[in-house]
């Protein structure tokens with residue numbers, strides 16, 4: 001078995017998904033989970049893009065020690081210097097430099113000649129090499145580039161000190177056979193190619209990102225880039241859990257192994273869905289809700305007789321645990337603490353106190369509290385940005401009936417500490433509630449998206465809501481959970497507004513690059 005390295009870019013490419021904006025505490029929790037999952041490299045962000053991204057990359061680089069942390073940079077001294085400041089505390093500082101090599105990008109975006117692209121790449125790899133021991137160089141839009149030009153530039157950046165060469169399918173354009181051939185050509189043509197590792201990076205615009213990645217592996221690539229749940233710009237990136245499980249399940253055919261702890265896949269997928277608000281569809285390969293459900297009578301009969309008749313992946317392999325131990329009303333603080341520790345999450349004494357209190361409140365209404373419920377409560381506490389002043393919901397009441405006009409009365413404490421109260425109507429109960437909140441809140445608000453999900457199953461399940469709001473013209477995500485759907489909806493709405501208040505100190509818009 002030869003070992004394939006997993007390069008996770010959930011926090012960089014994944015975070016560029018439309019509508020996703022994570023605060024640095026959320027990014028840190030995802031980074032810790034990726035470390036538990038066993039990814040080899042994580043791309044924590046693009047430090048030069050914004051103050052917030054810089055701080056998040058620095059926090060992750062300073063905290064994560066078992067995984068190599070990297071950050072993205074353009075081929076400029078400014079970007080490289082900023083990336084170094086963010087990454088220098090990492091166990092193994094690693095830089096990811098990129099420059100486009102396709103005619104369309106060089107002509108229309110960069111407006112520079114192919115010779116200048118070579119010169120700039122070589123100069124900046126040499127410059128970065130003075131500090132970074134590991135440098136990955138990416139030929140942006142490689143799959144629409146001239147292969148001979150790629151071979152030429154790759155040879156030169158290797159001589160300048162690059163340690164990994166990545167050939168991304170930036171626009172999700174290639175096919176498995178073609179992508180494989182490209183890597184084969186590069187390995188045959190570039191004389192010094194044995195001095196570096198080759199990496200693939202695929203987007204899913206044509207639904208081939210995972211297949212393309214595996215074709216690359218079959219052609220000598222030893223590093224696969226992607227995201228958990230396949231999130232990312234447009235149609236997203238290659239789903240790493242699919243790549244890893246495919247190689248595992250078909251180890252009779254592929255002689256490759258990843259270092260991923262496959263039974264951490266479900267937890268990683270759930271956390272990323274929860275924090276990004278991008279839920280996976282029920283039929284998603286590997287971790288969708290239906291991936292292990294066998295509805296048809298014939299299937300069920302077969303599975304009962306021998307699970308392998310229709311089931312090629314067991315739920316346990318990817319960490320889907322059917323026999324969860326429930327906690328309830330009489331569970332003590334000790335059992336609760338053990339449970340939280342079993343997730344690999346550490347809480348301070350204050351956080352534990354608050355989490356236990358919320359757990360107890362939940363047990364008043366819910367007989368059996370599941371792992372998912374506890375995980376939701378704990379993550380909410382871990383990732384709550386500490387604002388000096390923010391809006392707080394004091395109380396609310398909603399009246400709804402088919403024969404009446406839905407009306408909400410809300411009492412709210414403003415960031416200035418003033419308590420305000422009013423009532424508004426709406427066409428439905430959520431709209432009435434949101435109309436009332438927006439009347440009380442000073443910021444200009446517009447609801448862009450609203451989602452409601454249940455955590456786990458059962459009629460007493462915890463409700464989790466995600467909203468996207470335009471707050472003074474800026475898109476902000478918010479999430480909130482509660483036993484009641486209206487309370488969860490109100491919490492998510494206020495969470496989006498409070499995120500805006502917390503981040504408005506650094507309003508410099510984030511620079512977005514595709515890669």
Ligand SMILES: [Zn+2]
Nearest residue numbers: 013170514515
């Ligand atoms: Zn990408």
